[in-house]
Amino acid sequence: MNRFKSIKRLLKDFRIIICGLFILLLALTAIFAPIIAPHSFSQMNTLDRFSGPGPEFLLGTDEFGRDILSRLIHGARLTLIISLGAVAISSVIGTLAGLIAGYSGGWTENILMRLMDALFSFPPFLLAIFVIVFLGPSVINLILTIGLLYIPRFARIAHSSTLLVKELEYVEAAQALGASIPRIIGRHILPNIFAPIMVQMSLTLGAAVLLESGLSFLGLGPPPPTPSWGRMVQQSARFMQMSPYGIIWPSVIISLTVLSFNIFADAVRDNLDPRLRQ
């Protein structure tokens, strides 16, 4: 079918290759963090505080003389686990809610979508702060909270796409053949609304990384000694005048990660949406 064709088209876009490679590299780094990291992330070398990039410490050291590179590598683990976990939750629940609302219509639709509106009317970052303050900043809580916040994004997209797709002839044909509702939704509607959901997944991953690092920056991320990118920025900000490296590297890596997810989403959208294809 043309699923093959669309994958081939995606691979022709250099943005997808570059960002995909970066994300893959990051994921591999996170998985093999203990093997790759040249130093321990918590070992303090008091004689080497605030050292710049050099042969011993490739990216320099922070205010306790800890190796910045090793801390970044371990931090990748935390960031990726939290954002992937959150997006897994929000995309599955949100898409399902949107599909059900869009397909069944009536009261189910009304209640589900108004609920999504209510969830959507909290400024996400504040709600996240609120929930984390009450539940405590463990990794699981962060995943659940961020996941919950992003459910409406997926629900809205799945809902509006389902409304369009369910009127099409092949859905009518499946209904006439007596296919069950889960089969119609799963086999006929879901594959045809998958492109916008994939774009949203990539965008939401970027947003989740931003949110997680923002929370860590405010001191609401997982507690030390787990290294997290946001907290690295926060702690180094005070020592900016003595050595800028502690703040520069984590800033760069957070920005690059979010940027790759966003560019990836842009590229997928450009290629899968026939109206935008040139």
Place this chain on the structure above:
Amino acid sequence: MSQYLLKRLGLTIILLWLVATILFYFVHLLPGDPAMVVLGGGEQHQPTAEQLARVREQLGLEDPLMVQYSRYLGGLIRGDLGNSFVNQRPVTLDLRIRLTRSLQLIIPAMVLASLLGIFLGILAAGRRGKFSDFFFSGIALTGFSVPVFVSGNILVLIFAINLRVLPSAGYANLFEDPSRWLSYAILPIVSLSLAPLANVMRMTRTSMLEQFNQDYVRTVRAKGVSERVITYRHVLRNALLPVITLIGMQTGILFAGSVIVENVFNWPGLSTLLIRSIGSRDYPVIQGTVLLTSFLFILVNLVTDLSYAFINPKVRYK
């Protein structure tokens, strides 16, 4: 129009009520005893059972949940958010002072982001495929990928530490000393505006390009109207509709951003109050801050929708 207005207002009221209710049950269903917080209980200091019971009585925590809920809703309608656990002052008092200071950053950032974003968006759309389009679009993509605390710190590094032209953090009263206020406010405003600016610019660009493909543009062009007039008189008017909705939605981003920006620049607004009350577990203040920002967020979206309806005849006459 009036029917639309009523429907939209009704929906907003339901939404406000839903948000308030969710927040209420959230606070009450979660673990943690507010009486402990009031008494400053912790690992070193354990209040006695009688003390706890007395404070719970004072706070009305012994009443049935429904009674507490109606008291809470009644207070909300009167504009009463309860008293702070820490200093016993009414929450609304502090919120009012803090909100004006936060808005001193948020409103200028919003104006800056909207005007500059629309301008750059038009520019990029007009030069589609040329170098400046790639350049601005690339900058925009970076703009909303860089976290506020990163851009804020970069600005501090450049303007406060290296060039030494602006203070790195602080606050001055806008009404007493405007020029000093500006010197403190300019960096936070700029870093706060970057993400919404990028969003507005991207939306303007896409929306303009979509409009350029419409039939009416071909007709106008066939009539021999200049590109300049097509862009500003015809395309821009239609292209701005989705941009207006987007600008309304940016308030959420701005409030979120202000939490961090105020933290970076030590600006005594809502967010610093929020962070402080988180530290002391001052639930009424935390709840009040989140409630206030959510309400503002909802109301701004209402205003956006209404102005959208006002501008767009398709909605107005439905």
